Amino acid sequence: xxxxxxxxxQTDTPKGLCYGQSDVKLAENFLDDAQDILKKLNLPLFKGGxxxxxxxxxxxxxxxxxDLIGDEVISDARLLEVNFGxxxxxxxxxxxxxxLTHWTENFVxxxxxxxxSFTELCQRVESFWHDVIQLxxxxxxxxxxxxxxxxxxxxxxxxxxxxAFQFRVDCxxxxxxxxxxxxxxxxxxxL
Numbered sequence: 001x002x003x004x005x006x007x008x009x010q011t012d013t014p015k016g017l018c019y020g021q022s023d024v025k026l027a028e029n030f031l032d033d034a035q036d037i038l039k040k041l042n043l044p045l046f047k048g049g050x051x052x053x054x055x056x057x058x059x060x061x062x063x064x065x066x067d068l069i070g071d072e073v074i075s076d077a078r079l080l081e082v083n084f085g086x087x088x089x090x091x092x093x094x095x096x097x098x099x100l101t102h103w104t105e106n107f108v109x110x111x112x113x114x115x116x117s118f119t120e121l122c123q124r125v126e127s128f129w130h131d132v133i134q135l136x137x138x139x140x141x142x143x144x145x146x147x148x149x150x151x152x153x154x155x156x157x158x159x160x161x162x163x164a165f166q167f168r169v170d171c172x173x174x175x176x177x178x179x180x181x182x183x184x185x186x187x188x189x190x191l
Contacts, residue, residue: 002187003132003140004041005149005175008061009033016092020084020115020147023059033172034068040174040191041141043069052139055079055132057148066143078128081145085115108161118161122151129155133179149175156184 010027013019027033056066057079066073087095103110111117116124125148132140142152146169154164156177168190169175176187 001133001135001137001140001179003177003179004142005152005177006037006065006141006143007146007149007169007171007173008057008059008065008143009037009172011061011171014091018084018087018090018092018095020081020088020145021059022088024061026061026064030064034065037065037172037174038068041069052141053132053135053137054141054143055128056143057081057145059145062143062145066141069141069143076128078124079142079144079148082118082121082147083116084112086113087115118147118151118164121147122155122161122164125151126155128152133184153189 008026009030010033011019012025012027017024052070054066054070054073055076056062056073058075058077059080062079063073063075092100103112108118111120129152132142149169150164150167151161153159153167153175154161170190174191175189176191178185178187
């Protein structure tokens with residue numbers, strides 16, 4: 001089974017805004033970026049075709065792209081970006097420096113106020129991953145966020161969660177995995 005992890009395209013947000021689970025707008029060039037992604041996937045920009053599974057974070061920055069990949073998109077809350085809690089939609093520059101520093105040095109085990117830690121995100125996506133590898137399909141497309149892709153890679157490779165941030169995950173990037181015989185192969189990252 002081929003599994004494609006796809007990060008949403010660029011958003012129309014101010015630089016430095018904390019927006020993990022906030023539903024923000026996509027940049028004006030969304031359709032151009034989406035067509036580039038579809039070309040990389042070698043998929044036409046129309047509906048129909050063979051039965052594949054398409055999963056998406058419920059946030060519109062993911063669902064818009066997932067809808068272009070195919071007709072039957074399955075929205076799954078386990079694919080939401082990390083929850084920044086009280087920091088959602090706040091500029092990082094407005095968060096008390098000492099509090100932000102403490103979190104950045106301990107983000108794996110500590111969460112923002114009323115949010116979740118990276119370890120909690122890893123646990124959430126691990127549950128999703130176990131469901132995916134049970135599917136009977138040739139291809140699975142997962143449209144989601146950078147944090148989720150990093151967490152999935154950490155889970156799959158059994159890495160310490162902090163090491164997941166060694167993976168580069170650009171906006172609009174594709175990461176291809178191959179699952180066969182109870183083993184996951186990485187075919188490419190950050191295309």
